[in-house]
Amino acid sequence: MIDWLPALVRTLAAGDSAVLLTIVHTVGSTPREAGTTMLVTPGDKLGSVGGGQLEWLATSAADALLEVGGPPRLLRFALGPTMGQACGGIVWLAAERIDTATQPEWQVRASAVEAGMGLRRRLSDTDGASGWTLSDPRLAGSGPDFAHLTTHGEHWCFSQQLGGDPFPVYVFGAGHVGSAVVRALTPLGTQITWVDGRAELFEAAGPQADNVRPLVTDQPTTQIATAPPGAYLLVMTHSHALDLELCEAACLREDFAFLGLIGSESKREAISRQLIHRGLHPERLDDLTCPIGIPGIEGKHPAAIAASVAAQILQVRETRMAIGHATHPGPDVPPLSSLPRPQ
Incomplete structure (x- = not known):
């Protein structure tokens, strides 16, 4: 951006x-x-x-x-x-x-x-x-x-x-945590698609920045299917059943940059069992991050969770960019003695 x-x-x-x-x-x-x-x-x-x-x-x-x-x-x-x-x-x-x-x-x-x-x-x-x-x-x-x-x-x-390099982030859920995550990610160069079926939550959130697109839909899995390669997907809806559907749709793709699901270890275990029962190969679950957020931050306040999630996404992004730059290095850095004098 x-x-x-x-x-x-x-x-x-x-x-x-x-x-x-x-x-x-x-x-x-x-x-x-x-x-x-x-x-x-x-x-x-x-x-x-x-x-x-x-x-x-x-x-x-x-x-x-x-x-x-x-x-x-x-x-x-x-x-x-x-x-x-x-x-x-x-x-x-x-x-x-x-x-x-x-x-x-x-x-x-x-x-x-x-x-x-x-x-x-x-x-x-x-x-x-x-x-x-x-x-x-x-x-x-x-x-x-x-x-x-x-x-x-x-x-x-x-x-x-x-x-x-648009840094596409899809946030599924417009509750307290989803709103806090969107606020934390907005100034970081992201292009955010914010998805929920409840229009009143977006109305309560008020006007959004140019890089945030609120989307009211009762078919959020469609957004998983149409998200560009390299998208960052954050699943944090109000419904366990909907979280399951979104995670399944995401795991059927292999080109996202990050898939994060809000919840505990026990929620991950439950989601994993259900996805495997539906026929998903267990190895695909290696790409599911749950709980989300960087380790060591235990606070449950939405703003604390949002800060932790934003930091984790930035870590993933910078790692991917470093790998990309190493694969396609730029021109050699000029030596200090050859650098231009100020005008």
Whole structure:
């Protein structure tokens, strides 16, 4: 999810320019990784490049670009004692002004991203602005987000893939725990399909973020069948019988990223016996996580369960992404001596 994109389109449509602050490279310990982007608009900002003095200086540079304009700038920050930060690493950050005249182009990009497309970005030391192109996430090389800085002599080029990895999460159940889980997962880059047959629960929950799609249906197993490969499935309905149906439908697939069922060890045993009795091969149950949540958190409050579940899903996701990056490594990291000087 490109969380700053809708805000950028709204800002440009309102007649204001904005600045994208993007970390293009890091060395050593830093608070955020390459590819992290913060949007700075007149009087507001969305996201964070790491907080503290780093973010204050970066935001000040963005405010200057908003006031006087100019081409993209490359900034370098050593996060040591002179900056009042103890990370010890180094951050290279690009600051680029986006002018109101480009609003129609950004509207087209935003609509395409909402329809499932990704964005590719290229910015070099000789460019007056980034080049942006749409990418199809179904094609090779257009998958999970990446951000790479390459150098050649005194010249540099930053390339970035955004979107194309939608992080689909299906939450079955809109009770207290399901609602808490949706709230915990909403700001984490997820695309949430929230499924329940009780419309009044969604009405009570109120308006949802752009990345949450409440769905009222009396046939929730259909959503299991149509979920994209790599989806994260969380089963936490009010009915044991419905939980059983959803788990059976999920276990008939072998391409989901995670299947979690709320409940105890005894519930897992009961569900397992019933699924095996229905003909499911016992090995398929190895992919069922129940109880859900990271070990060591025993609290039963919905918010505590939600925090534990969100952390577990992030662990699974980052493990899968690390495996994917190891299988398809990016360009070599440039040596420190060749990295560009700040402008």
